[in-house]
Amino acid sequence: xxxxxxxxxxxVREGDxxxxxxxxxxxxxxxxxxxxxxPGAGLQLLTYIFSNMDMKQDQRLTVxxxxxxxxxxxxxxxxxxxxxxxxxxxxxxxxxxYQLTFGKGTKLSVIP
Amino acid sequence: EAQVTQNPRYxxxxxxxxxxxxxxxxxxxxxxxxxxxxxxxxxxxxxYSMNVEVTDKGDVPEGxxxxxxxxxxxxxxxxxxxxxxxSLYFCASSFSKGGPSVSFGSGTRxxxx
Numbered sequence: 001x002x003x004x005x006x007x008x009x010x011x012v013r014e015g016d017x018x019x020x021x022x023x024x025x026x027x028x029x030x031x032x033x034x035x036x037x038x039p040g041a042g043l044q045l046l047t048y049i050f051s052n053m054d055m056k057q058d059q060r061l062t063v064x065x066x067x068x069x070x071x072x073x074x075x076x077x078x079x080x081x082x083x084x085x086x087x088x089x090x091x092x093x094x095x096x097x098y099q100l101t102f103g104k105g106t107k108l109s110v111i112p
Numbered sequence: 113e114a115q116v117t118q119n120p121r122y123x124x125x126x127x128x129x130x131x132x133x134x135x136x137x138x139x140x141x142x143x144x145x146x147x148x149x150x151x152x153x154x155x156x157x158x159x160y161s162m163n164v165e166v167t168d169k170g171d172v173p174e175g176x177x178x179x180x181x182x183x184x185x186x187x188x189x190x191x192x193x194x195x196x197x198x199s200l201y202f203c204a205s206s207f208s209k210g211g212p213s214v215s216f217g218s219g220t221r222x223x224x225x
Contacts, residue, residue, distance in 0.1 A: 008152070033214075042202060043155075043216040088154065100204075100214060102147075104154035 004103035006089050011109045018076040020106045022089030025070060032065060033100070034074045035088040043088065046074070076108075084110045114139045118203050118217035125193055125224055133188045133220050135203035141215075142208040144186040145170065146178065148199040149219075155202065161186055162208060193224040 003025045012018045024032070033048040049056045049063045049072070056063045062075040076083055089103040116137045125131055137144065145160035147170075157170030161180040175197055177189040186205075190197060203217040 035216075042218040045214065099160070100157075102155040104152060 004089055004091055004101055006087075006103040006106045008104065009107050009109070011111060012079050013111050014079060014081060016079055018074075018079045018083065018108055018110075020074045020076075020087050020089075020108065022072040022074075022103055023070055024072065024089070024091045024101075026091060026101070027067075027070065031092045032063075032072050033088075033090040033092075034061075034063065035090060035102075037086045037088065037105070039085070046087075079108075079110050081110045081112055084108055114215070116203055116205050116215050116217040118201075118220050121218065121220060123220060123222050125222070127194055127224055128192050131190050131193060131222075133190075133201060133203075133222070135186045135188065135205075135217060136184050137186075137203075137205040137215070138184065139205060139215065140183065141205035142183070143206045144180070145204050146176070146186070146188045147202045147204065148172065148197075149202060150199050158188070158201075190222075193222075195224045198222060198224050 006022045030051055031048050034046045035043040036046045037043050047058050047061050047063055049065050054065055060077045064073045086105040086107050088105045090100045119134045142163045146158040147155040148158055149155050156172045158172055158176050159170050159178040161167045164180055164183050167178050167180055180186055201220045204214050206214040
């Protein structure tokens, strides 16, 4: 079955770049997503990438996809304290783009 | 405003007392689903529904029921809650085709004592 793996914790200093990594197993996934969950809140879709793309940039966020290695990363430039949250990687299963399999989440702590 | 609305946000109940968590979306989405979030386990899908009167089990369906009598509503029912169902629950909805459109509710924190 599908599996999505991510490291559980990451600490960075304010102003540095953060890189959150994710690996997945389903080679037929169509979309890969990054969600952000702030303390006490729901999930907010940050960005996504279609599986035929290598990179997507959106302001401070850069998503890199290495389809050969099934590796996805999220880079946050100039990390701010407001970026402190849990970040979930998710993939859509081959049956359609609406079925999501989530990783366990990476807790990003930003040190002032 | 387009949104997924869950109620209640917080609920404390006792073992065995039936409860329902409601979920409603106003985006005419066909697809709706329920997840539970537990520390160190991420989000796991409980049940999903691809349209009215069409529901199916996710990864962790034991102890839960759902119904989809109307397109906008997808309640989660715990007939006899147990302490291992203490968790944070999220409802989500999406169009069934056409790309990433998954929206999540704000979550329901359930404690079963």
